[in-house]
Amino acid sequence: MITARNEVLGRIRAALADLPADGADSEVPRKYRRAHHDTGLVDLFAERAADYRAVVRHTLPDELPAVLHAAARVRTLLVPPGVPEKWLRGIEPGRLLLDGPALTPAVLDAVDAVVVTGCAVAIAETGTVVLDHGPGQGRRMLSLVPDHHLVVVCADQVVADVPEALARLDPRRPLTFVSGPSATSDIELTRVEGVHGPRDLEIVLVSHG
Amino acid sequence: MRIGLFITCFNDTLFPRTGKAVTALLERLGHTVVFPAEQTCCGQMHLNTGYQREAIPLVRRFARAFADLDAIVTPSASCAGTVRDHHARVAESAGDDRLATEVADIAPRVYELTEFLVDVLGVTDVGAAFPHRVTYHPTCHSLRALRLGDRPLRLLREVRGIELVDLPHADECCGFGGTFAMKNPDVSVAMGTDKLRHVLSTRAEVLCAADNSCLMHLGGLLSRLRAGTRVMHLAEILAAEEKAMSPARPHHRAPGARRTEHV
Amino acid sequence: MSGTYLGMPAFPRAARAAVADTQLRRNLEHATGTIRGRRAEVVAELDDWAELRAAGAAIKDHTLRHLDRYLVQLEEAITAAGGTVHWARDAAEANRIITDLVRETGETEVVKVKSMATQEIGLNDALAEAGIMAWETDLAELIVQLDRDRPSHILVPAIHRNRAEIREIFRRAMADVPADLSDDATALAEAARRHLRRKFLAARVAVSGVNFAVAETGTLVVLESEGNGRMCLTMPDTLISVVGIEKLVPTWADLEVFLQLLPRSSTAERMNPYTSTWTGVHPGDGPQALHVVLVDNGRTGVLADRVGRQALRCIRCSACLNVCPVYERVGGHAYGSVYPGPIGAILTPQLRGTAGPLEASLPYASTLCGACYEVCPVAIDIPEVLVHLRAKAVDAKRRRVLPTAERAAMAAAAWTLGGPRRLGMAQRAAARARRLVGRLRWPLTGWAESRDVPTPAPESFRAWWRRTRGRTE
Ligand code: SF4
Numbered sequence: 001m002i003t004a005r006n007e008v009l010g011r012i013r014a015a016l017a018d019l020p021a022d023g024a025d026s027e028v029p030r031k032y033r034r035a036h037h038d039t040g041l042v043d044l045f046a047e048r049a050a051d052y053r054a055v056v057r058h059t060l061p062d063e064l065p066a067v068l069h070a071a072a073r074v075r076t077l078l079v080p081p082g083v084p085e086k087w088l089r090g091i092e093p094g095r096l097l098l099d100g101p102a103l104t105p106a107v108l109d110a111v112d113a114v115v116v117t118g119c120a121v122a123i124a125e126t127g128t129v130v131l132d133h134g135p136g137q138g139r140r141m142l143s144l145v146p147d148h149h150l151v152v153v154c155a156d157q158v159v160a161d162v163p164e165a166l167a168r169l170d171p172r173r174p175l176t177f178v179s180g181p182s183a184t185s186d187i188e189l190t191r192v193e194g195v196h197g198p199r200d201l202e203i204v205l206v207s208h209g
Numbered sequence: 210m211r212i213g214l215f216i217t218c219f220n221d222t223l224f225p226r227t228g229k230a231v232t233a234l235l236e237r238l239g240h241t242v243v244f245p246a247e248q249t250c251c252g253q254m255h256l257n258t259g260y261q262r263e264a265i266p267l268v269r270r271f272a273r274a275f276a277d278l279d280a281i282v283t284p285s286a287s288c289a290g291t292v293r294d295h296h297a298r299v300a301e302s303a304g305d306d307r308l309a310t311e312v313a314d315i316a317p318r319v320y321e322l323t324e325f326l327v328d329v330l331g332v333t334d335v336g337a338a339f340p341h342r343v344t345y346h347p348t349c350h351s352l353r354a355l356r357l358g359d360r361p362l363r364l365l366r367e368v369r370g371i372e373l374v375d376l377p378h379a380d381e382c383c384g385f386g387g388t389f390a391m392k393n394p395d396v397s398v399a400m401g402t403d404k405l406r407h408v409l410s411t412r413a414e415v416l417c418a419a420d421n422s423c424l425m426h427l428g429g430l431l432s433r434l435r436a437g438t439r440v441m442h443l444a445e446i447l448a449a450e451e452k453a454m455s456p457a458r459p460h461h462r463a464p465g466a467r468r469t470e471h472v
Numbered sequence: 473m474s475g476t477y478l479g480m481p482a483f484p485r486a487a488r489a490a491v492a493d494t495q496l497r498r499n500l501e502h503a504t505g506t507i508r509g510r511r512a513e514v515v516a517e518l519d520d521w522a523e524l525r526a527a528g529a530a531i532k533d534h535t536l537r538h539l540d541r542y543l544v545q546l547e548e549a550i551t552a553a554g555g556t557v558h559w560a561r562d563a564a565e566a567n568r569i570i571t572d573l574v575r576e577t578g579e580t581e582v583v584k585v586k587s588m589a590t591q592e593i594g595l596n597d598a599l600a601e602a603g604i605m606a607w608e609t610d611l612a613e614l615i616v617q618l619d620r621d622r623p624s625h626i627l628v629p630a631i632h633r634n635r636a637e638i639r640e641i642f643r644r645a646m647a648d649v650p651a652d653l654s655d656d657a658t659a660l661a662e663a664a665r666r667h668l669r670r671k672f673l674a675a676r677v678a679v680s681g682v683n684f685a686v687a688e689t690g691t692l693v694v695l696e697s698e699g700n701g702r703m704c705l706t707m708p709d710t711l712i713s714v715v716g717i718e719k720l721v722p723t724w725a726d727l728e729v730f731l732q733l734l735p736r737s738s739t740a741e742r743m744n745p746y747t748s749t750w751t752g753v754h755p756g757d758g759p760q761a762l763h764v765v766l767v768d769n770g771r772t773g774v775l776a777d778r779v780g781r782q783a784l785r786c787i788r789c790s791a792c793l794n795v796c797p798v799y800e801r802v803g804g805h806a807y808g809s810v811y812p813g814p815i816g817a818i819l820t821p822q823l824r825g826t827a828g829p830l831e832a833s834l835p836y837a838s839t840l841c842g843a844c845y846e847v848c849p850v851a852i853d854i855p856e857v858l859v860h861l862r863a864k865a866v867d868a869k870r871r872r873v874l875p876t877a878e879r880a881a882m883a884a885a886a887w888t889l890g891g892p893r894r895l896g897m898a899q900r901a902a903a904r905a906r907r908l909v910g911r912l913r914w915p916l917t918g919w920a921e922s923r924d925v926p927t928p929a930p931e932s933f934r935a936w937w938r939r940t941r942g943r944t945e
Contacts (some may be wrong), residue, residue, distance in 0.1 A: 004559040008717065008768045012540045015776035021539060028530040032523035032729070048742065100755075105673045105707060126735075127741035133696070139757040140706040140748075145673075145698065163728040164774050171689045171724045174754045177731075177747035182699035186612035186628050187635050187657040189503040195611065195661045196668065197699025197746060216933050216936030218889055222899050223926050225933035244937045249909075250889040255882060257840060259862030263886040270891075353842035382797045386839025393484050393837065399491040399801045400839075401923075429923030 035160035041124040045158045046205055048127030053182030053193050054073040054201040061206055064152065068204075071114050071150060072096070078113040081136025082140055087116070087152065099142050108145035115146045115198075120175075121168050122153045125161045127180070129153060129203065132173040140174055149198040151178070154206045212242045215277035215319070217288045218250035224421045230448035231284050231322060234335060237448075242282075247274035252299070253291040258388050261302055268441045269297045272311040274331045280329060284444045286419045289321040290354035321351070322444055323360040323418060333363045338451040340370030344413035345443070346404070346427070348420040349382050361419060361443055378404075380381060385426035401430050409436060417443045482830035483837045486806035487798075499634045504794045510740035511791060511847070517742070518732070527729045529851040532785035535687075535720050536775060542687040542720050543766065547616055549690025553752020554727050555762035569600035570679065573713050573763050574604050577710050579677045583668075585694065585704040586610035587627060587681020588788055589714045589767055591810040592823075595679065606679065607671055609700035618645035624804030624812060627738055627790040632803045635660065656911035662700075668700065672693045678704035678759070679712045683787065684730060685764075688723045691751040692764070695734060695744050705748050711759035716767050718784040730787060733849035770823035779860040783818050785850040792844035792854060798837055807834065814844035818857040824866055835861035892934065897931040 027060045037044055046056045059067050064087055071077065072095040079088070081100040088096065097103075097113060118133035129151050143149050159165050169175060184198030193199065212235060216228040235242050251271055252264035271292065275281045283289050293316045300309035319323055345365060351357040365373050384390070384400025404427060409417050416431075418424050421442050428440035490496060515521050535542055547557045560566035574582055584590065584606050596606045608617045615630040616623050619641045623629030630638065639655040646667055653663055680701070684693040692713055694701045705711060721727060732816065735744045753762050775781050792815030793799045804812030808830045809820040817834045826832045835858050844854040869876060875883070888898045919925060931939075 004565060006559045007561055008559055008766070008772065009540045009543065011768065011772035012543075012717075012775060015772050015781075016537065016539075018778055025534060025537065026530070028534055029523070029526050032520040032527055032732075036518060036520075038539040052741070052745070074553065109669070109673055123743070128743045133757055140702065141758075144702050144706060162731050163725075166725060166728050166731075171686065171691045171749065172751050174751075174757055175747075175749040176702065178741065179741070179743040179745050181745070182697065183745050184611050184661055185507075186610070186630060186696045186698075187617070187660055188499070188636060189507045189628060190657060191660055191739075191741075194658065195665055195698035195700070196609075196672070197704055208703075217893065221895075221933040222902070223928055225929045225931065225936055229936065244934070244941075245935060246892050246938075249892060249895050255886060257859055257862075258882065259835075259859065259864075259866035260879075260882045260886070261863045262867075263882055267886065267889055317687070349841040349843075353846055377616035380843075382839050382841035384797070384839060384845065387839070389839045391918045393487060393798075394523065394921060395484065395488040395491050395800055396801050396837075397839075398922045399497075400797050403801075426923065426924050429919070429925065432924045433922060461505075 025034055033161070034163045036125050037160055039193070041158050041160055042155050042205065042207065044152075045122055045124040045127060046203075048124065049129075049180070049203050050109065050127070052183070054127065054180050054203050056203045058205050058207065064204065064206055065091070066117065067196060069137075074114075074146065076113040078111060078115045078142070078146060080117060080138030082116060082137075083116065083118065084136065100137055102139065105141065107144060108141065111146060113146055114148045114150050114202075115143050116150045117143055118152050119157060122158045123160075123162060123165045124158055128165075129178050130165060130169060131176045131178065132169060133176070133197040134173065140176060143176070144197060147198050148200040148202070149178075150204060152204050152206060154196045155208050210240070210279045211277070212240055212456050213275055214242050214244045214286070215248060215251075215275065215281050215283040216244065217283060217285045220284060220421055223425070224442065226444040227284050227421055229442050230442065231282065234444060234448040237336060238330065238332065243278070245278070250287045251291045251296075253288055254387055256291065256295050256299065261299060264299055265303045268296050268312065269308060271296070272308060272315055275315055275318075276311065279318065280325060281315070282325045283319065284322045284419070284442060285421065286321050286348055286355050286357065287350040287422060289319055290350045292316060292319045292392040294354060307441075321357065322358055323353055323419060324355070326364060326447075327360045334367035335364060336369075337441045337447045337449050338369035339413050339446045339449040340372075342372040342374060342413045343415045343417055343446065344374045344408060344411045345374045346376055346383065346408070346416060346418045346423070347379055348418050348423045351419045352375045352380055357417055357419065364447060365417075365443070368449075369451070371446070376411060376412055377407045381408075383423045383427055385423045387422070397426070398406055398430070401426055405430055405434075405436070408438060413438060415446070416440045417446055419443050421443055426428070481923055482808060482828075482832040483806055486808070486836075487688055487802040490802040490806050495634075496632055497801065499632055500800050500803055501630070502634075504629050504800050507740055507794045511737060511794065514736045514740050514742055524729055524732055525849055525851055528733050528787075528849055529785060531721060531726050531729060532850055533782075535722055536718065536781060536784055539717065539720070539775070539874075542722060543717060545687040546685055546690060547766075548722060549688065549753055550764055551568055553690050555690070555752045555764055558763060558765045560765055560767045560769070562769050563593035563767075566593050566714065566765055566769065567595055568596060569765055570714070571598060571602045571604065573710070574599065574677055575602065576675050579604070581605045581607065581671075581675070582677045582679050583607050583609050583671055583675040583704050583708065583922070584613075584649065585678065585680045585696065585701040586613050586629075586712055587679070589681050589716045590679060591623065593714075593767065593769060595714070607668070609668055609671070609704060610696075611661065611698060611700075614664055614668070614731055615641055618642070622805060623810060625790060625793060626788050626811065626813075627813075632805070672700075672703040672707050675704070675708045677710045677712070678708040679714065680704055682715050682719055683734065684721050684726050684727060685715050685719050686722075686727065687720050689751055692725065692726065692750050693749045695738075695746045695747045697739060699746060702746055703746055705750065706758045710761040710763070712763045712765065713769060714765045716769075717771050718786075734789055737791040737847065737849040774819070774822045777822065780818065780822050780857055782852050783815070783822060783857060785852055786815055786819070787850060788815075789849055791847040791849065795843040795847050797843070798839065799843060807837070814838065815852070818854055818861065821861055822921055825869075826861075832865060835865065865918045896932070896934060899928070899935065901930070901932050902928040
């Protein structure tokens with residue numbers, strides 16, 4: 001039987017008939033850099049993230065609970081399962097909402113909360129945080145529907161550039177690369193922040209103790 | 210060094226003044242130049258319009274006409290680009306190995322005028338005088354095919370009395386594009402008009418470039434507008450001397466003399 | 473002169489109207505000018521741009537060279553990760569597959585994240601015929617959909633509209649528009665957010681395109697800015713991803729090149745706000761049914777052309793549109809296809825063939841200025857392909873007994889240029905009759921309408937040389 005699959009594959013082979021069937025393949029030249037910066041990565045990350053309107057706060061490991069505590073005074077903290085307990089030390093349970101069991105989209109939309117997550121890796125060159133949605137990072141929906149996302153980034157999670165970040169990530173996981181709050185350039189190719197994703201992106205950068 | 214002039218069919222027929230300027234300039238710099246009479250055309254128009262087959266004899270002729278010269282100098286960035294970038298492909302498509310060897314041999318000896326002056330002769334001050342306000346448009350072939358860079362400007366800066374002004378948005382195409390100017394006249398003229406907006410904003414008296422084809426397009430618009438700015442090939446400015454200061458006649462015919470009867 | 477352009481090709485005619493649209497001209501000049509400058513800045517930040525570009529081109533060439541193998545590998549990887557792969561030879565087959573998949577869910581609405589492939593195959597119309605409403609969720613797509621307009625740019629389909637026009641479109645066509653909507657870009661974005669939020673929360677089926685598909689892992693990748701992509705990829709139960717077969721890259725690590733090339737070329741950002749990757753179905757997170765539809769629809773025909781196949785490297789960044797001086801004057805509609813600008817001029821005739829007047833005119837819709845090639849992140853030599861397509865068109869017509877007027881003129885020119893004696897004769901005749909230009913070169917009506925025609929010199933250069941130097945080499 002001629003299936004679409006066989007036919008498309010057959011067309012491809014016919015189209016490539018001018019090339020030797022198993023001819024030597026030219027090497028892909030990979031002379032580009034693995035990184036564009038090798039020092040000052042944490043500062044570069046902070047600067048580049050801020051360039052795209054993320055609010056960046058620096059803190060020390062001991063002071064992280066205080067930072068989150070301050071956030072919890074304004075809004076409820078919505079947290080995924082697996083967030084380290086020490087981050088949340090001292091925060092009254094009433095100010096915490098746990099996404100476990102999973103909240104419905106309607107609840108996520110209605111709640112006036114700050115979503116607090118960790119991340120898998122952060123990229124200095126581009127000011128990007130990458131979530132692999134493992135423990136402490138929540139399902140993809142969690143950091144999408146509410147309007148305010150706070151990401152905790154530890155200094156040792158910051159890598160120089162895209163190649164290193166991809167090498168650290170597991171493609172079998174769902175991944176979300178976040179560079180600043182949601183934005184659009186669809187009106188006159190001029191960038192404005194705040195469309196469907198969180199309009200506030202806050203990055204708390206925890207330096208080495 | 211045996212220097213051959215590759216004047217191009219276009220300049221030969223329509224703008225001989227440019228060829229004369231190149232001759233005068235190189236002779237003034239102490240060189241002997243020859244004009245191989247067998248030359249006609251590099252085949253650019255045919256190649257760019259899709260008439261590869263018609264271009265093959267022109268490429269053959271080019272290779273024959275210039276075979277034994279040390280340097281082949283042309284006042285056309287686009288024709289230089291055609292020889293360098295396209296002749297090899299024509300030879301390949303014709304399946305003519307000997308021609309392929311010949312064009313591969315010739316291509317590196319073909320120089321656009323400003324390349325020849327700056328890179329081969331090593332001069333930027335060519336002893337010219339031209340006391341006029343001038344702006345320079347880098348044509349697409351100068352800019353992106355040949356990568357002439359600032360060679361033309363380095364030459365112009367040394368001209369006595371010249372008042373050289375930067376052209377805003379210089380790197381944008383003027384809209385000529387060979388047969389594009391005829392096949393898409395509306396877009397061509399729209400692009401040309403935008404280019405002129407920038408040219409006129411410089412209040413230059415003369416607009417110069419390394420390709421008479423683009424200048425024919427822009428000059429045709431300027432003279433239709435009676436804009437008070439004229440076009441001149443770069444070579445003519447570099448050839449100008451103190452004693453012969455009276456400006457050359459404009460490329461285009463007098464106002465009112467529209468020629469459409471033959472089309 | 474008449475005859476040469478009998479049945480004026482579509483592009484020049486559409487362009488004539490477009491260049492007269494003053495609003496369009498100002499909108500495009502502003503938008504493309506803005507993005508051009510920003511792109512140049514972020515590209516200049518990377519001192520290895522040339523090396524990234526060379527790698528990007530080589531990875532794509534390598535993939536295309538082994539496309540059959542990589543497609544099979546992709547299929548296996550997606551299937552192993554819980555997805556289902558479908559193959560479509562053409563648009564009709566792809567639309568049928570997708571319509572059936574939506575029908576099986578029992579839903580009558582789908583949300584869509586901008587995808588060139590689904591526009592190319594006309595999916596929305598096909599779904600509408602089956603009683604299924606497709607909601608575009610990308611802001612620019614939404615503007616175009618509300619206005620019942622056509623997209624005019626790859627990345628920003630509403631680039632031909634300015635903020636005042638967008639406000640009018642929203643006020644006219646958006647059901648729940650705020651009464652006091654201003655033309656401030658932030659307010660317009662906010663209106664779109666509110667309008668679409670309920671749709672996202674309720675959506676059960678989404679249709680997406682992808683930017684990249686990784687053969688090795690079966691991973692699909694979408695780059696976006698607004699978060700509508702994340703919504704579509706995350707909220708519904710069923711996700712149908714439509715993938716042109718040229719979207720593949722061999723390995724996960726290859727993305728390191730394209731995630732640097734694409735955002736900087738496209739939105740002129742170091743990184744776009746959101747990039748999502750997913751591999752099959754992820755239990756407890758996102759859609760639990762994933763369908764991937766691999767679409768040929770003319771691509772294998774492009775692959776068969778030795779020169780033209782480089783067009784399949786395209787990663788749809790739109791940088792070539794933004795620098796194109798022709799695109800800047802006429803906008804996207806004149807190109808008569810979802811792929812406008814330089815890439816459209818080489819892709820549309822190859823995908824659809826050149827039987828129609830529009831497709832036949834597209835290879836000529838360029839001055840060959842080379843700006844597109846210079847910015848293309850995968851180094852597609854668009855001028856080279858344009859000239860190649862022109863030659864193919866000319867050669868196809870050679871089989872006709874009666875030559876076209878153009879071919880006759882070209883043959884006459886070639887004859888005249890065939891030797892110095894013929895050329896000299898023609899020059900002298902022209903100097904006498906002042907008619908050379910009319911004979912030797914193109915019919916000049918289009919020229920003379922707005923430009924003065926140069927006069928052939930009374931004495932050619934070669935005649936002057938002979939007269940003054942006596943002899944020639
Ligand atoms: S052809 Fe090149 S520049 Fe144009 S959209 Fe495709 S990748 Fe981008």
